[in-house]
Amino acid sequence: MGTGLYTPRDTARWHAVGRARTGTLASSSEAKGTPLTTHTFPLRTTRKRALALSAAALAAALSLSACGGARTADAAAGTASASGGASCVDTSGDTVKIGFLNSLSGTMAISEQTVRDSLDLAAEEINAAGGVLGKQLEIVAEDGASEPTVFAEKAEKLISSDCVAAVFGGWTSSSRKAMLPVFESKNSLLFYPVQYEGLEASKNIFYTGATTNQQIIPGMDYLKEQGKKKVFLVGSDYVFPRTANKIINAYAEANGIEIVGEEYAPLGHTDFATIVNKLKSSGADAVFNTLNGDSNVAFFKEYKNVGLTVDATPVVSVSIAEEEVGGIGVDNIVGQLTAWNYYQTVESPENSTFVAAFKEKYGDDRPTSDPMEAAYTSLYLWKGMVEKAESFAVADIQEAADGVSFDAPEGTVTVNGDNHHIAKTAYIGEIGPDGLIYSVWESDGPIEPDPFLEGYDWAEGLS
Amino acid sequence: MSAATGPVPGTATPAPWWRRPATRVWAGVAIAAVVLFGLAPALLSDFRLNLLAKFLCLAMVAVGIGLAWGRGGMLVLGQGVFFGIGGYLMAMHMKLSDAGPGAVPDFLLLYGDGVVPGWWEPLRSPVVTILAILVLPAGIAALLGLAVFRRRVRGAYFAILSQALAAAFAILLVGQQKVTGGTNGLNGFRSFFGYDLADPVNKRMLYFIAAGVLIAMVVIVRLLMSSRYGELLVAVRDQENRVRFLGYDPANVKVVAYAIAACFAGIGGALFAPVVGIISPADVGVIPSIGFLVGVAIGGRATLLGPVLGAVAVSWAETGLSEQFPSFWTYFQGALFILVVAFLPQGFASLGGLWRRRRAAGAPAPDDPPVGSGPDAARELASTDAADGAAQEAADAARTAGRNA
């Protein structure tokens, strides 16, 4: 028991999904190009009547007002949707507005605040270095309040009322899902900094976190290399773990690995006796962990209590970053593995500069982690795109995006113009006794993003 | 409204027509209609108007809670369930019709088995959808209410059960990702009964529908409350056993109010989904369910327009305040709960009533209660009268008077 009142902090660290593979980009571009009114709904007139009727049914006592609403729509039907694409972004002055949209309140605040901090850092650095195309960045900051509906509402405000050139933020899959239709219908840009479950590619979103083939698959590659044959899957019950585990199952089947168990706990679940019992009796020699937030603490404490050890049954986690280690307790988790694209300990001059600047601004006790680095990188990538396009216009940026690269703290990253993800290097890390994560394995250079796993034979039919 | 203007026992003097509750109520409704249909659309930008539409959807839930809780005394902590049912039904219909006849919505392809489950299938029809939205939440509430109220589970027990229901419902939605979209919920709607949702004109129309429905609900509640049923409901709240001895079955009376509240919540949810563009388990769990109550408590639970105004005001404040002071908002919300419920149980609506009466009666209060009797005694005495919200209101007046005396 122990699933509580609130969605736990850190709720959906991972993300969920988008449109079906069929016609993802196509449908959105269509939506942009041709007036939806004529294209999608040929039966407009008859449908209108149906609506008036249904509205009347809903507003039984006040059919007058309901019909009034419908008639308004009638009159204006012809002029519809023209305003959707019009942009109010003002680039005439010597500043340009961009929006930061992260949860500063609610359950996700703990994670998203760190992303906001690194976005602020990046904006400060860029402004100090002369801005973008000679214009200083003017930040419009908003709170997503950990609620998808608020994200949608604020995204619309940032685009329509504040007229920002691009928005940076979002964390949970549901927040991205809620914002996606807004960015598509208003034709604006979102830079989304968190790794997620793939299966999405919108023209209006740039994904600077990892997709599945840059995090999940390297994690499994590593276990395979270590000769693990029996893997147990444990995850929180939401989109990312279920999608990830679907992929892992297909991978395992193709690679001679047996999945000896697959368990989901409701978000915020705090009693893992039963699940760990199942894990123990399954005879697994490795665990792939997609739990998130509080559940990790309870899981690892239980894991330790029943006598499981990192030597016999190591756990690969994909949602435990530097800042979570302290809360779980280093003692409970030392030696366990993680799969990410960045650690604070990555050795490169860019990373030393980034870590030093971050600690300088926010204090020595603040670690840097993957989503923070991805957010920092996203602002620089946008800058690179704008400078390549020599324009702040959405269409120009989309045009120029392909091949824009940046020497990020994690290594060099490059934008893929087809799916708007970026090529990143994968690192498997081991949690050290000091609470930091040290890379023990890395991929051969940056991995090209493949959100729909089209380059993997075994992934056929997954999406 | 009628509560706010109900005569204080003992000071009943015939009021002139413009002071009569009925006149006030209809005037209030008329003003609300003018504001919602005239002023708001003229003054607000599309973005703000859509925001208001969202608040109106939440206010619909509040109207129902006002009926069940304010008038019926049932503390409904699980309205998120019915809100969610309405929202998901509408969302599913929009997903199905976006996909086109016979086709499968994207989320079922991604998370599910790529087929539309049989029980989603009927929602392809707009008529079935609307019927389901109207009937299903009410029906479920009626069944649950019958089960619970017949066994005389009430008060705190009912509140806790309804809360557990909300928790279970949210978990169920999340767990059945293959058919519900899991934590992501349903989103990315493109059309509403054939109307393009990206079109600002249609968004405006949604607003008008929401405003019309909300006013209709207020009118329905008003009509109910001035009927014999309304008297019974309040009587059940105040003296359930007395009603039983008079030969009525309190369970039936409560079930009706609970079902209506559920129906309103369902309609609110159904309009919320297209207005906001997403419905997810985060909108239906325990926290949003309690959140619905804040506005009602603040506005005045036993009044007609109090819950509406309270719900809209709280949502508006939240949007504005949480931007600038994220953590401040939580304190503020907590403090509102504490101060309003503990010290102003009839909400801000009672302030207006108090002020009016005080002015009417000259200083300082209508009738000073005997020293030592205190608010609780007054409440007990008053509640046996069981006259609308006036009973609790009188107790309130007495409380204030006692404090001042």
Added chain:
Amino acid sequence: MDALFSQLFAGLSLGSVLLLAALGLALTFGQMGVINMAHGEFMMAGAYTAFVLQTFIPDAGVSLLVALPVGFVVGGLLGLLLEVTLISRMYRRPLDTLLVTFGVALVLQQLARDVFGAPNVDVRAPAWLSGAVPFLGMNLPKTRLFILGLAIACVVALSLVLKLTSLGRRIRATVQNRDLAETSGVSTRATDRLTFFVGSGVAGVAGVALTLLGSIGPTLGTNYIVDAFLVVVVGGIGQLKGAVIAAFSLGILQATFEYSTTASLAKVLLFVVIVAFLQVRPQGLVSVRTRSLA
């Protein structure tokens, strides 16, 4: 067979956690009719007490043992403060106490966030609680045995207090007939305050114990509050016996459902069972007979 026993133990262990969380409620809600939504936050306060003490007392074992009584006092004082300032004015409005204490819970959570930071903190388990005890071929984690023992100890202590002490007699008298107790010279106000102190104190103890199992964060209490209330509702009000039986039954049921289905579905099934159960026994498992009309 092995799995069966392991699950039985998992159920008992879960039951003991529920019992610790619900025991204080059984007093404040069961005996006094106050719905205290901030009960979970008192548990949180207990957990943070353990965390703070550990920074002063380096030895994890000693600090845990010190934290138990200190947690009791911290939780109890918070409860007392709540009772004196707010709840005492609202005894005739039980449903309103639910909302008021929900507000209190929100404030306490945000307070914890601002004071201790939003991230979870860690309380180290003492060395003598790490590992497991082999028993009939199973390995029983020591922490869970400790919590089971603690829960039983709390129940025994509480029932002794209720049965043997004068406070206990006053509490029982007040519960059974408030007016008569008052007439007989029992100060019901003082009794209410003490009862609330003890009930909230037990929440603090529960919070300390929970640090052995899960995370310590601002939302710790909210994870347990709904379940704890369900235990009291099923157990019936007025006696601790009901809460004990209900906690262990629900624990075992949940563990069984979870083993045979999934953790998510188990929660839903459990709720269905509870509603069905209340159909049969609307007053819960054990109830004090009164002559009032129910």
